[in-house]
Amino acid sequence: MSDVEEAVTRAHHDEWARVVASLTRRFGDLDIAEEAAAEAFATAVERWPADGVPPNPGAWLTTTAVRKAIDRIRRENKRDDKHKEAQMVYDNTPPEPLGAIDDDRLRLIFTCCHPALAMEARVALTLRMLGGLTVPEIARAFLVRETTVEQRITRAKAKIKAARIPYRVPAAEDLPARVSGVLAVLYLVFNEGYLATGPDTDPVRHDLTAEAIRLTRLIRALLPEDGEVAGLLALMLLTEARRTARVSASGELVTLDEQDRGAWDKALIAEGHRLVRERLAAAGVAPGRYQILAAINAVHTSARDIRDTDWSQVVALYDQLVHLDSSPIIALNRAIAVAELDGPEVALAAVDRLEDKLAGYHAYHATRADLLRRLGQSQQSRAAYDKAIELAGNTAQTANLTRRRDQLR
Amino acid sequence: MQYLVSVIDDKSNPGSTDRRPAISAFNERLIAEGYWVFAGGLADTNAATVIDNRGEQAVFSDGPFVESKEYLAGVWVWEVPDLDVALNLAAEASKVCDRKIEVRPFQ
Numbered sequence: 001m002s003d004v005e006e007a008v009t010r011a012h013h014d015e016w017a018r019v020v021a022s023l024t025r026r027f028g029d030l031d032i033a034e035e036a037a038a039e040a041f042a043t044a045v046e047r048w049p050a051d052g053v054p055p056n057p058g059a060w061l062t063t064t065a066v067r068k069a070i071d072r073i074r075r076e077n078k079r080d081d082k083h084k085e086a087q088m089v090y091d092n093t094p095p096e097p098l099g100a101i102d103d104d105r106l107r108l109i110f111t112c113c114h115p116a117l118a119m120e121a122r123v124a125l126t127l128r129m130l131g132g133l134t135v136p137e138i139a140r141a142f143l144v145r146e147t148t149v150e151q152r153i154t155r156a157k158a159k160i161k162a163a164r165i166p167y168r169v170p171a172a173e174d175l176p177a178r179v180s181g182v183l184a185v186l187y188l189v190f191n192e193g194y195l196a197t198g199p200d201t202d203p204v205r206h207d208l209t210a211e212a213i214r215l216t217r218l219i220r221a222l223l224p225e226d227g228e229v230a231g232l233l234a235l236m237l238l239t240e241a242r243r244t245a246r247v248s249a250s251g252e253l254v255t256l257d258e259q260d261r262g263a264w265d266k267a268l269i270a271e272g273h274r275l276v277r278e279r280l281a282a283a284g285v286a287p288g289r290y291q292i293l294a295a296i297n298a299v300h301t302s303a304r305d306i307r308d309t310d311w312s313q314v315v316a317l318y319d320q321l322v323h324l325d326s327s328p329i330i331a332l333n334r335a336i337a338v339a340e341l342d343g344p345e346v347a348l349a350a351v352d353r354l355e356d357k358l359a360g361y362h363a364y365h366a367t368r369a370d371l372l373r374r375l376g377q378s379q380q381s382r383a384a385y386d387k388a389i390e391l392a393g394n395t396a397q398t399a400n401l402t403r404r405r406d407q408l409r
Numbered sequence: 410m411q412y413l414v415s416v417i418d419d420k421s422n423p424g425s426t427d428r429r430p431a432i433s434a435f436n437e438r439l440i441a442e443g444y445w446v447f448a449g450g451l452a453d454t455n456a457a458t459v460i461d462n463r464g465e466q467a468v469f470s471d472g473p474f475v476e477s478k479e480y481l482a483g484v485w486v487w488e489v490p491d492l493d494v495a496l497n498l499a500a501e502a503s504k505v506c507d508r509k510i511e512v513r514p515f516q
Contacts, residue, residue, distance in 0.1 A: 116492060163514045164410050166491040174493070 004049045011057040012041055016132035017218070019061050021104035023069055024111075024167055030157045032069050034129060040065035105130065106222045107167050109215075112156075113182040114165045121156035122185050124149050130218075131211050141208050142192065179223065183232050183290065186216050190236050194243070195394050203247050203396030209240055227279055231291030234275035238297035241268035246396075252403065253396035257306040269301045292321045311340040328357040336367055344374040362391035366401060378408045410514060411446060411488050412495045414502065417509040418482035424507035435505045439487065444498065450483040482508060486515075 001009070016037065023033035040061045054060040112125040123142070127133040135153070139146040159165065170178040193208025216233045223229050245263040248254050276298040279291050287295070296317045303309040318334035332354055339347035348371040351364070358364035369384035385405035392398045418424055439445035459472040485502070489495045495512050503510045 114492075116496065162516075163512075164491045166493050168491075168493070170493065174497070 002049075004053060007053040007057065008041070008044055008048060011044065011061060012132055013214075015058040015061050016041075017105050017108065017130045018058060019065050020129050020132075021108040022062055023065055024108060025104050026066065027069055027073070028167065030111075030129065030160060032072060033065075036065040036069035036072060037061075039068040043068075103222050105218065106169050109182055109219065109222075110169055110178055111160060111165060111167050113178075113185045114160070115178070115181050116163065116165060117156050117159060118152075119185070119188070121152045122181075123188060124152045125156045126185050126215070127189065127211065128153055130215060133211070137207075141205060179219075179226060180228065180288075182219065183216075183228060186212050186219070187232060187236075187290075189215075190239075194239060195397070203251065203253065203394050204243055206243065209236070209243065212236060213240060227282060227285060228288040228290045230275050230279055231288060231294045234272045234279070234294035235290050235297060237268045237275070238272035238294060238301050241265040241272065241301065250399070251396055252399040253394070255400065256300065261305065264301065272301065273298055287320075289321060289324050292317055292324070296321075309340070311337055315341050328354045329361070329363075332358060332361075332364060332367060339371060339374075344371045347371055348375065360391065362388045362393075362397070364388075365391065366397075369401075369404070373404070373408060381405075382408050410491060411486055412492075413513045413515060414485040414487055414495070414499060415481055415511040415513070416450075416483040416485075416502075416506050417479050417511055419509075420478040420480065428506055431505045435502065439485075439498070444487045444489050444494075446486040446488050448483070448485040451481060454480050479509075 019037045019040065020030075020033050023036055024030055027033060043064055044057075044061060048054075108129060109126070112129050113122045117125070120142075124138055127138050127141075128135070133141075135146050135149050139149045142149075169175075190209055190212035193205040193210075193212060195203075213233070213236050216229070216236060220226075220229050220233050241264050242256075242259060244265070245259040245261070246254055254260075272294065276291075276294050279287060279294070296314055299310050299313050299317070314337040315334065318330070318337055321330055322334060332351065335347045335350040335354075338350060348368070351368055351371060354364060365384045365388035369381050369388055372378075372381035372384055382405055385401055385408075389398055389401045389405070392401060436445065436448060439448075454473065457473060459470050461468045461470070483506075487495060487498065489498070492512070492514070499510045499512045
């Protein structure tokens with residue numbers, strides 16, 4: 001890649017969201033902002049090789065995009081009166097008060113993740129408007145057709161316009177609830193990357209996990225005081241740190257107990273631990289679910305090997321989590337930790353109580369299979385593995401479950 | 410920006426019937442804060458008649474035929490700056506009415 005190409009790629013990575021967000025504020029229209037931003041980047045590709053990379057690429061791109069947007073509005077609104085046009089050319093908007101909370105990108109995030117939009121629409125819109133991913137890229141990531149992604153984005157934009165979803169950072173009293181919606185979108189993107197579904201996709205999609213981390217870092221920069229934002233970032237970093245050790249050369253999922261801990265990314269772990277310690281030191285508000293999940297992952301990543309893990313602390317953290325979130329999946333994960341502390345029999349009793357709620361979930365059957373194996377109940381274990389294999393959607397996971405089943409005597 | 414705010418009741422699991430004083434108090438507040446445009450509760454769907462005059466002559470029929478168990482029980486029209494304001498009020502309205510609420514912008 002030439003230096004100029006690299007500069008364009010870097011600018012796209014660093015400046016896309018800023019350009020789209022600032023144009024959205026100025027023109028009040030996501031379509032115009034997105035199209036003008038795309039045109040500005042296309043112009044950069046044409047012009048930078050000849051003219052050189054401008055000293056401030058972000059400012060160059062924003063100025064170019066504003067011109068493109070005005071051109072477009074003029075073309076589309078030829079009959080508009082002079083007055084309106086003049087307003088567009090001369091930016092009358094008062095300068096924004098400085099401070100993280102007023103960042104244009106933050107407004108854009110809250111608009112894209114508005115609770116009045118369907119979850120799939122929020123994800124697609126966030127990846128497009130903030131991540132700068134193309135429609136084909138989003139479609140590939142979520143294994144849906146491009147027309148479906150296109151439709152979701154178009155519909156969401158139409159709803160934002162028609163229903164008047166405001167382009168605004170929510171008021172202080174609404175902020176915690178709205179931030180949690182944003183974090184849910186980012187966690188969903190991360191998880192889809194970390195345990196990708198579908199028979200023809202890579203088991204781990206680094207592009208998606210990396211994008212989720214990048215956007216979470218952005219939110220953290222914009223909302224540095226929010227504990228759950230820090231918690232989610234730590235959780236993602238500590239999970240991502242284990243990525244390369246998680247799938248074997250033959251494409252099989254390697255579970256935590258068998259992973260080569262030397263292959264874990266030390267820099268990501270150090271950063272994750274730093275965030276967890278920062279949250280532990282913070283006084284006041286009780287930790288939310290992301291902070292607790294991050295703390296659990298900090299315990300795992302502190303252990304030299306699986307036997308060295310402080311299981312009593314893991315179980316204590318799960319107890320705290322169960323308090324916040326009564327979901328059966330949390331209860332299942334708690335039972336897995338209980339197996340290490342109190343033995344497989346106690347854990348199996350806890351897992352069996354979840355049957356009503358989790359009978360359709362592969363991890364429920366995989367956990368039962370493992371516990372039954374440890375209790376020497378091979379036949380029942382085999383049946384549970386069969387069920388787990390049938391329900392698992394991730395290729396690496398299926399390979400792991402199949403091997404474990406076939407090892408049973 | 411005006412929104413039609415519909416109160417949706419459920420035939421098989423109706424909301425409680427003692428909501429009138431609370432709704433009146435909520436209406437007072439909507440008026441005081443400048444959001445109130447119009448409001449009205451609707452009689453039961455049995456009292457409705459459907460008119461179809463798209464053919465040669467007008468046909469009046471008993472109805473609508475409410476196949477779904479949910480039906481419109483009342484409406485508001487609110488004048489508010491944006492959807493977030495409408496949604497916050499609607500969340501309150503749902504508690505006050507003990508029913509589901511739909512918020513839909515006018516074109």
